[in-house]
Amino acid sequence: MTMLKIDNLQANVADKPILKGLSLEINPGEIHAIMGPNGAGKSTLGYTLGGRPGYEVTGGSVEFAGQNLLDLEPHERAAAGLFLGFQYPVEIPGVSFVQFLREAANAQRKGRGEEPYSGGEFLKLAKEKAGLLKMDMDMLKRAVNVGFSGGEKKRAEMVQMGILDPKLAILDETDSGLDIDALRICGEGINSIMRAPDKAVLLITHYQRLLDYVKPDFVHVLAGGRIVKSGGPELAHQLEDEGYEAVVA
């Protein structure tokens, strides 16, 4: 069964059409990369799929694991197995990472009819995932993203993904802001968390460098609110060599 089926999706932001008939299908076990010029609508796609207020769907449909995704509230989308890695993770003063993540994980489990994690179980899980991303557990005791460097925020996104264990991860420029070592650690983290026959990833990126670690099965070019070209991994190399204008024209 298809995991995510986006059909002719149209969405407005502040009354301005940004997604203009975008179609894309993702099957379990696949890794897709979306590349495209600044302002093309890549983050808008992620936010629209995540259900962010202000992103108004004006046409088309999105099916996720057999459900109408667009009918669900953001937290229900998460419980259904969707994870959105933010291009700009939000700082939330005074709210501790571990407290929030435990409540979030347990809310998701409740939504799926599963038993909540005990405090001990959760800490063990958090420690394991932080270790995977080589992140100091002390950072997770701090307020959500507050005072984190750009790269630390991205790494923390991956720790959250590890803890929440989604079916589909949409990762918006997870590689931007990462140093060379962190890029490798995050790439390997994505593989270890998400490379599975029943999971899928949609990577939004500008560069080949992340794709060297997380090898995509398909690469798409998003421009002007639509997928204008799709291909295999070689398309990313071609884009890097020749630029969007030459490839898309």
Add this chain to the structure above:
Amino acid sequence: MSEVAALPTRKDEDFRYSDIDALGTLWPVAREEIAVADGAEDTLQIVLDDSEAIARHIAISVGKGATFDLRVLSAGPTYGRIALDVTLAEDADFTLGAAQLATGTETLEIVTDVHHTGPNATSAQVVRTVLADHATGTYLGRIAVARGADGTDAEQSVRAMLLDRTATANARPELEIFADDVKAAHGCAVGELDADGLFYLMSRGLPPAEAKRLMLQAFIAEAFTGAPDEEALSEAALVRLGTLVETGL
């Protein structure tokens, strides 16, 4: 005073935002006296968690080198008024940490009049107000630094959060300084919950009410930081915040 003072009207500055009808049922309000002896340390916690209307007027005199730590949680009364007259002698220290949490048509107010009468005394007031539905929350805070009260350090941090546009927050800081070398920092702000933060929490699986509660818990935390019974106050506040986010419009 043998004479009973007349019921104030809204023309009286200190009662400008009061629920005069409710106040009428409580009038006259007897003045309570607290005297902290020179060099002594005292604390008081006032928790208003009953729905009955209540008004208290407390005069606090903090002696030479003495400290007084007062925490207020106003979370329940249909009308709740706490008026404080505080007098600080030389080297005295006064702390007020207060949270007012209201919904429905509740009216909560805190009115403080802090007099620095001797040199080098310190006062810090942290007031956090969260309002849902048609509630009204008011903080009127006057600080008077008398001639000769040099070296005074008076701090006021006043913030209100509106969960619904139909709620009303009033804040009026007032400073009268007749001394030298005085540090007086005050700021007041009225805001709404950060929409980006809320979406971030929801995208991880937290239902909207829980996401709001978590952010509000962080918002009021500072009022109870360092309180002798910080945990009990925070717990009680959290319960009330749960009601606020659920009764909000």
